[in-house]
Amino acid sequence: MALQITQSCVNCWACVDVCPNDAIFQDTPHFLIDDGKCTECLGDHGVPQCAAICPIEMAIVDELGEFLNPPGR
Amino acid sequence: MELPVISNTPSESEGGGCSSSGCGTAPDALGHLPDHIRAKVQDHPCYSEEAHHYFARMHVAVAPACNIQCNYCNRKYDCSNESRPGVVSELLTPDQAIKKVLAVAAEIPQMTVLGIAGPGDPLANPGRTFETFEQLSARAPDIKLCVSTNGLSLPQYVDEIAKHNIDHVTITINCVDPEVGAKIYPWIYWENKRIFGIEGAKILIEQQQKGLQMLTDRGILVKVNSVLIPGVNDEHLKEVSKIVKAKGAFLHNVMPLIAEPEHGTYYGIMEQPEPTPEMLQDLQDACAGDMAMMRHCRQCRADAVGLLGEDRGDEFTLDKIDVMDVDYEAAMVRRKEVHDSIIEQLEAKRGNAKPKVEDLGIPAESRPVLMAVAGKNGVVAEHFGHAKEFLIYEASPAGVRFISHRKTELYCGGMDSCGDGDVVDAGATESLLDRNIRILEGCEVVLCSKIGYEPWAKLEAAGIAPNGEHAMEPIEDAVLAVYKEIAATGKLLPAVDSKKVA
Numbered sequence: 001m002a003l004q005i006t007q008s009c010v011n012c013w014a015c016v017d018v019c020p021n022d023a024i025f026q027d028t029p030h031f032l033i034d035d036g037k038c039t040e041c042l043g044d045h046g047v048p049q050c051a052a053i054c055p056i057e058m059a060i061v062d063e064l065g066e067f068l069n070p071p072g073r
Numbered sequence: 074m075e076l077p078v079i080s081n082t083p084s085e086s087e088g089g090g091c092s093s094s095g096c097g098t099a100p101d102a103l104g105h106l107p108d109h110i111r112a113k114v115q116d117h118p119c120y121s122e123e124a125h126h127y128f129a130r131m132h133v134a135v136a137p138a139c140n141i142q143c144n145y146c147n148r149k150y151d152c153s154n155e156s157r158p159g160v161v162s163e164l165l166t167p168d169q170a171i172k173k174v175l176a177v178a179a180e181i182p183q184m185t186v187l188g189i190a191g192p193g194d195p196l197a198n199p200g201r202t203f204e205t206f207e208q209l210s211a212r213a214p215d216i217k218l219c220v221s222t223n224g225l226s227l228p229q230y231v232d233e234i235a236k237h238n239i240d241h242v243t244i245t246i247n248c249v250d251p252e253v254g255a256k257i258y259p260w261i262y263w264e265n266k267r268i269f270g271i272e273g274a275k276i277l278i279e280q281q282q283k284g285l286q287m288l289t290d291r292g293i294l295v296k297v298n299s300v301l302i303p304g305v306n307d308e309h310l311k312e313v314s315k316i317v318k319a320k321g322a323f324l325h326n327v328m329p330l331i332a333e334p335e336h337g338t339y340y341g342i343m344e345q346p347e348p349t350p351e352m353l354q355d356l357q358d359a360c361a362g363d364m365a366m367m368r369h370c371r372q373c374r375a376d377a378v379g380l381l382g383e384d385r386g387d388e389f390t391l392d393k394i395d396v397m398d399v400d401y402e403a404a405m406v407r408r409k410e411v412h413d414s415i416i417e418q419l420e421a422k423r424g425n426a427k428p429k430v431e432d433l434g435i436p437a438e439s440r441p442v443l444m445a446v447a448g449k450n451g452v453v454a455e456h457f458g459h460a461k462e463f464l465i466y467e468a469s470p471a472g473v474r475f476i477s478h479r480k481t482e483l484y485c486g487g488m489d490s491c492g493d494g495d496v497v498d499a500g501a502t503e504s505l506l507d508r509n510i511r512i513l514e515g516c517e518v519v520l521c522s523k524i525g526y527e528p529w530a531k532l533e534a535a536g537i538a539p540n541g542e543h544a545m546e547p548i549e550d551a552v553l554a555v556y557k558e559i560a561a562t563g564k565l566l567p568a569v570d571s572k573k574v575a
Contacts, residue, residue, distance in 0.1 A: 010149050011164075012193060014138035017200075018265075045265045053262040055139060055148040 001063065002035035003048055008059040015050035015060075024050065110323060113240060113294060115419070116185045116412060117217065118381050125369050125381045126451040127415045130186035131177050133170035134163065134376040135201045139193035140225050141261040141277060144339040145300060145330055148193075163376065164192075167204040169391060174209055176394045177378055178216060179404035181385070182411040188219045190243075192376075196226040199233070206237045215405060215412075217241065221298070225261060225277055227284025235291050242288055243326075244281055245298045248306050249313050251275035256305050259339070282320065289321030296324040296367070301348045301356055302340070303330070314360035325360060326367035329353050350465075350479050351515060357477075368477050380450075435557060439565035441469035442556055443476070445513045445537075447521035448548045457524035457539070463513060464548065468556035473549045481509045510535050518559075520551055 002023075005015075009030035016024045016031065021044075023037035033050070040062070041048045051060045051068035060068045118125035139148065165173065178184045187209055189195045195202040206218050219241035220234065227244065234242060248254045254274025261273040268276060288295050297317045299310050306313075314325050329348045332340040348356075357366045369381065379385035445463035447455035465476040482505050506528055513519060519537055522544035532539045543551035559565055 012137045012139070012148055014140070014193065014197070014262075017138055017198070018262075047266060049265060052265065052267040053138075053140065055142055 001040055001042075002038035003033055003040055003050060003068070004035075004061050004063075005031050005033055005050075006059050006061055008056050010056055010059075012055065014053045014055065018049040018053050020044040020049065110294060116416065117219075117241065118186065124419075127183060127419070128185045128412075129181050129183045129378075129380050130188060131174065131184060131378040132188045132190045132376055133165055133173060133205060134192055135165050135167055135170045135205050136189055136191055136195040136198035137164055137193045138197045139191075139223075140197040140263075141194070141223050141273075142259050143223075144257055144259065144345075145302070145332060147337045147341075149337065163391060165391075167201055167208060170205050171208045171212065173389055173391070173394055174216070175213060175401055175404070176397050176399050177389050178213055178408060179399045179401065180388070180397075181379060182404070182408045183380070183415065184216070184408070185412065186217045186219060186241075188221065190221045194223050194225070195220050196222045196230050199226075199230060203233060203237060206239060210238060212401065213405060215408060219243070221245065222284075223277070224281030224284050225263070226280070228280055228287055231284060231287040231291065231293075234288070235293060239293070241294050241296070243296045243298055244285055244322075245300070246278075246281050246285075246313055246317060247299050247302070248274070248309055249278055249282070249316050250309060251278060253306050253309050254278055257300075257302065282316075285317065285320045285322060295322045296326060297322045298326045298328060298370075300330050301327050301353055303346050303348050303352060305345075307348070307352070307356060310356060311359055314364045318364040323365065324367050325364040326370050327353065327357050327360060328370055328372055331372070350477060350512065354465075354477055368475060435470050435560045436566060437470045438567060439470050439560055440567070441467050442518065442559060442565070443467050443516045444518040444520060444552050444555065445479070445516040446548050446552065447519070452545050452547055453520050453543050453551050454522055454545060457519065457521040457528055457541075460521065463516075463519070465516065466548065466552045468552050473552045473556070479512045481512065506531060510537070513537055518555055520548075520555065 005024075007030065011026075011030055013031075016026075020041060021037045021039055023034045023039075024031055025034060045052075048060070048068060054060055054069055057069050057071045058067045062068065114124070116124050116128050118128045118130050139146075174187050189202050189205060202220065206220075209216060209218065218237065218239045220239055221243035222245070224244045224246065227242075247257050251271045251274040254277060255271045258274050258277060260267050260269045261277050262268075263273065263276050285295055285297070295317075297313075299306070299313055301307060301310060310327060314327075317325060329350075330340065330345070332338060332345050332347050334341045334344065357368060360366055376386055377384050378389055444466050446453055446466060447457055447460035448464045449455055460481055462478045462480045464478050467474050467476050510528075510531055513532075513535075516537055518540055519532060520540050520543055522541060524532075524539050524541050529539050540555060543554065546554075
């Protein structure tokens with residue numbers, strides 16, 4: 001169970017700082033989530049932290065490809 | 074020591090007026106500033122209208138993350154062709170930032186201030202922000218540090234700010250009412266959750282006000298920035314101004330909303346109108362009764378370098394800094410010399426009281442006149458067609474005061490002749506020259522070093538008198554001289570007829 005970052009990412013670092021598992025790393029062209037480390041914040045927080053702070057719509061998806069921040073919020 | 078810079082309260086009766094180059098300083102507006110605060114801001118270009126002609130500052134973009142969403146902001150900030158807050162071309166690590174600051178401070182010895190202003194919120198990036206400040210205090214202790222923030226995390230970091238000797242903080246406060254806030258901030262990130270609407274705005278406002286109080290209690294200088302959003306917070310900002318003054322902020326900077334559709338912000342896409350220069354000025358004047366207002370802000374980028382209004386960031390990209398050979402010790406000595414000499418020059422200037430306007434024979438009932446100046450470094454220095462901005466001054470029997478700046482779009486290619494300015498943007502309905510003349514609305518005179526025949530005729534047709542006779546003169550001297558000339562014609566006095574009717 002892990003989230004993923006899409007090509008909408010603008011590399012603002014916000015998610016990196018709030019991830020409780022240090023699962024997010026810098027890559028080109030955008031940040032990526034280590035699926036071995038990501039727990040979707042279960043056990044740490046009520047909601048996935050990367051999605052709670054991400055300023056960009058459609059930048060984070062779950063395993064089913066659903067946007068955590070869909071367009072128009 | 075008088076520091077005639079911060080205020081621009083219109084002087085009502087006696088006691089105001091133009092005493093030196095920091096015009097428009099009414100003693101009452103400076104009255105609330107103790108000497109030690111004036112001393113702190115006299116060489117800070119973003120706080121002192123006078124200082125910004127002489128001292129330079131830079132921002133380093135080490136703080137990309139943000140913890141709130143504002144409707145005037147788009148986080149795709151990598152466009153180098155734009156100049157506005159939140160926009161940067163090159164994100165830096167703290168180590169890269171220090172290298173850049175030391176190189177700039179060696180090349181531009183007028184530099185006095187390093188600010189961290191984004192492109193996100195500096196306090197949402199505490200590690201990167203405070204590491205940068207810590208390293209710079211160790212390597213260039215003469216450079217002042219300042220930080221700007223949306224205020225959400227401010228209470229949490231006030232002690233850290235004080236510890237790093239950061240004595241200038243800017244908080245962006247757009248509202249004190251959560252219902253207004255909900256129209257500006259769609260959500261905030263707070264206690265590990267995204268909180269929407271009024272509830273989120275309420276938390277943000279509480280944190281901003283708490284942080285402001287904590288800073289002023291510790292003697293840290295606070296400037297408040299507000300974005301003027303017509304129909305959303307325009308009337309409300311008068312209330313904001315009162316409250317932040319009561320809490321001890323020493324300067325209020327009301328800036329116009331930037332909302333072009335192509336910037337991709339919520340307001341841009343929704344076609345939220347930007348304020349006109351007149352709306353901005355009216356609001357600043359309305360707030361000035363309660364608060365020292367700042368009017369020389371250029372809404373610069375989060376990686377701006379140099380004097381305000383003259384970005385030199387292109388000279389200091391990482392690849393260029395890498396090959397620079399900098400002698401840090403020598404640079405610091407040189408900075409000290411340059412700073413001392415500027416301060417000395419400014420003090421001498423303040424000592425040379427200029428003749429009072431009354432002495433020049435301008436009747437007290439003369440009406441005020443707005444003039445646009447193509448100026449640079451405090452003098453009438455620019456060709457009309459080369460001016461990137463016009464500085465707007467108001468001359469009245471009480472003196473000359475700086476009102477605002479208005480940005481232009483260059484129509485003149487910089488060749489020998491000026492052309493007729495009929496360069497039209499694709500899809501634009503008016504020429505750049507016409508557009509520039511339109512932004513000068515309300516002004517009666519344009520002062521510049523030179524002007525072409527075509528713009529001369531168009532300005533006259535628009536009721537604005539072009540004037541190239543004061544090239545290279547200090548701006549306020551030139552404005553006063555022209556005001557005196559107009560006064561001599563008797564055109565500034567109330568018409569006898571209308572007086573009778575009234």
